Amino acid sequence: MELPHGLIRDILEKLPVKSLLRFKSVSTQWKSTIESAYFKKKQLLYSQLQDPDILITNRCEGVDKEHVTRMFTIGSSDLIKLPNVCPVPMPIPLENKKSSFCYTYSVCGCDGMICYYNYFTCIYLVNPNTRWLRSVPQAGHQEAALKVMNKIHGTWTEDNDGILCNLGFGKDKFTGRYKLVWLYNSFEFTLSNTTVCEVYDFNNTNTWRYVTASPVRIFDEQAPVHLDGSLYWFTDEYITDTKVLSFDIHTEKFHMIAEAPFFEVGEKEIIMCTLNNRLCVSQKEWPKQEIWSLNNSDMTWEKIYSLDLQTDYDWFTDYLPPPCTYSPDVVPCAIPVAVLKNKKKTLVLYYPRAKNPNLLMYDPESRSYDLCFVRDYIVHSCESSFSCFPSLMSIV
Numbered sequence: 001m002e003l004p005h006g007l008i009r010d011i012l013e014k015l016p017v018k019s020l021l022r023f024k025s026v027s028t029q030w031k032s033t034i035e036s037a038y039f040k041k042k043q044l045l046y047s048q049l050q051d052p053d054i055l056i057t058n059r060c061e062g063v064d065k066e067h068v069t070r071m072f073t074i075g076s077s078d079l080i081k082l083p084n085v086c087p088v089p090m091p092i093p094l095e096n097k098k099s100s101f102c103y104t105y106s107v108c109g110c111d112g113m114i115c116y117y118n119y120f121t122c123i124y125l126v127n128p129n130t131r132w133l134r135s136v137p138q139a140g141h142q143e144a145a146l147k148v149m150n151k152i153h154g155t156w157t158e159d160n161d162g163i164l165c166n167l168g169f170g171k172d173k174f175t176g177r178y179k180l181v182w183l184y185n186s187f188e189f190t191l192s193n194t195t196v197c198e199v200y201d202f203n204n205t206n207t208w209r210y211v212t213a214s215p216v217r218i219f220d221e222q223a224p225v226h227l228d229g230s231l232y233w234f235t236d237e238y239i240t241d242t243k244v245l246s247f248d249i250h251t252e253k254f255h256m257i258a259e260a261p262f263f264e265v266g267e268k269e270i271i272m273c274t275l276n277n278r279l280c281v282s283q284k285e286w287p288k289q290e291i292w293s294l295n296n297s298d299m300t301w302e303k304i305y306s307l308d309l310q311t312d313y314d315w316f317t318d319y320l321p322p323p324c325t326y327s328p329d330v331v332p333c334a335i336p337v338a339v340l341k342n343k344k345k346t347l348v349l350y351y352p353r354a355k356n357p358n359l360l361m362y363d364p365e366s367r368s369y370d371l372c373f374v375r376d377y378i379v380h381s382c383e384s385s386f387s388c389f390p391s392l393m394s395i396v
Contacts, residue, residue, distance in 0.1 A: 009033055013042045017129040017390045034392070044111055044391045051075075051340050052387035054348060054359060054372075055114070055128070057107050067105045067116060069128055071388075072359060072372055074340060074348075079373045085126045085133050086116045095150045107384060108169045110178065110226055112391025115169045120146045123167070123180070125395060132394040139208050140198050141165065141182045144189050162188035166223035172250045173229030177203040178395055179249050181231055183224070185217045199252060202395045214245055214254045227274045232257075234272060244272075244279070244294075258299045271333045275304075275347075284309070284333045291336055291347075305347060305364060307334070334360075338387040348372070350385035359385070 012020060012034065020043070024031040033039050051074040058068045067089065069082045089105060105116040105124075113132075117123040123136035145163045165184035172179065180200040186193050197213035200206075217236035224231040224247075231247045235256075246257045271282045275293065281301075282291040291305040334349040340361075347362040349369075359372040 005029065005033070009039065013039065013046050017043075017392060020392065021130060040392045044389065044393060047112070047389040047391055049341070050389075051342055052338050052389050054337055054350070054385060055109070055388045056350070056359070056385045057105075069114070071128070074342075077373055079375070082128045083131060085128070085131050086124045087122075089118065089122070092120055092146070092149075106166060106223070107386075108167060108223055108226075109386055109388055110169045110171055111393045112389050113169075113178075113393055113395070114388070115167065115180065117167050118142075119164045120149065125169075127391070127394055128388075129390050130392060130394065134395060136180065136200060137208065139167075139180075139182050139200070140210070141184050141196070148189070162220055165218070165220045168224035168226065168231040168247075170226035170231050170249050171229065174250050175203075177201060181224070181247060181249070183214060183218060183233065183247070185220055185236070187217075197247075197254075211252045212254075214247075216243075216245065216256070218245060222270075222272060225272045225274055225279065227279050228277070232272060232279060234270070242270075244281075258294060258301070269333060271335055273336045275336055275339045280304070280336065282333055282336050289333060305336075305362075307349075307362065308367065309334075335385060337385055348387075 008030075012023065012030075015023070020034050024034050054072040054074070056070045056072065056079070058070070067086055068084065071080045071082055072078075073080075086105065105118055105122070107117075108115045112127060112129065114126050114128060115123065116126060120142050121138060123139070123142075125134045125136065126132065148163050162185060165182070168181040168183070170179060170181070171177070179202065182198045184196055186196055189196075193213065194215060194217060195213040197211050198208050199211050200208050214233075219234035219236055219242075222234065224233050226232075229249050231249065233245045233247075235243045235245055241259055243259050244257050246255050247253070248255065269284045273280050273282065275291070278296075279294040280291055281294075282289060282305075287308060287310040289307040289309055290303055291307075292301040293304045294300075295302055334351045337348040337350050337359075340346040340348065343361075345364050347364065349360045349362055351358040351360070358375070360369045361372060362369055
């Protein structure tokens with residue numbers, strides 16, 4: 001007896017992406033179903049009901065200095081190295097110079113797709129599960145940053161850090177269109193306005209265009225966070241009261257949505273993230289790290305976790321060779337990555353520069369930490385980590 005195709009489709013939606021890629025060869029009908037936009041959306045919705053995978057990216061690894069992405073699946077003890085889809089970062093030549101400089105990729109993600117980019121030339125969109133790849137033209141921000149690099153002849157100083165603002169990647173929740181958004185402060189580029197905002201709309205013109213920018217400067221040392229059709233930034237660290245700035249991807253308008261539950265931001269003391277589909281911020285104030293969640297109904301902040309960094313001190317300290325000692329000043333925020341659905345309020349934390357292996361699960365009831373895996377590779381450069389729901393999504 002042959003099963004109705006509608007029932008087969010419902011079963012397929014619940015299978016892992018790896019299995020779905022193999023099952024495309026079963027028949028023309030199965031292939032057509034799995035590749036349809038409707039099926040991809042249904043599969044993503046089911047995936048988002050499960051615990052996410054955790055992606056860890058190592059910016060510079062191996063002889064060829066490739067950008068390596070590893071995946072950790074909740075419930076396993078292994079870290080899987082994913083096939084490298086992006087080209088190996090190439091040295092960027094300077095104008096009228098024999099010298100060049102090399103810059104590795106940064107990352108952001110949405111709906112199972114990852115955007116790899118550097119601040120000067122390259123932007124790639126990748127689905128690490130299907131190995132789909134698409135390149136994006138150079139943005140105006142990258143051109144401006146490259147001009148600054150040529151002006152200083154490739155000699156980097158801390159005074160130039162302000163030009164390296166991070167790219168945002170998100171989806172219009174009304175139309176389903178994906179967009180890249182690059183918001184950056186103007187002063188560092190000797191421009192008169194406060195900020196500049198560029199948008200790349202994949203389903204429209206497939207070109208970068210300028211939109212009305214934010215009226216306030218942003219805190220440029222952290223990447224924007226995407227949630228429910230908006231991107232979020234902290235306001236500039238020199239503004240007395242730190243606030244959260246939002247960009248509606250549909251209307252392409254900026255709004256100041258709320259004051260943060262603290263007053264100052266700093267590179268090592270604060271993190272913005274999403275947990276349980278809510279915007280969250282986490283601040284380290286030694287010896288605690290507190291995580292706050294924004295209630296959209298009344299725009300108030302609720303404290304949901306309070307971590308004691310002294311309880312398991314070695315998890316959250318940088319390695320300092322003898323005779324140096326540990327200090328609260330060198331204990332950055334651990335990055336909240338996800339709250340597990342299948343383990344009550346268990347929090348996944350990531351700490352990229354820890355003395356010990358650094359993906360941890362925190363149990364709020366016992367206030368204890370457990371390792372997710374033991375690292376079997378050497379970190380050659382900064383790592384980053386974020387949750388990702390496996391999907392078949394791509395952008396035509």
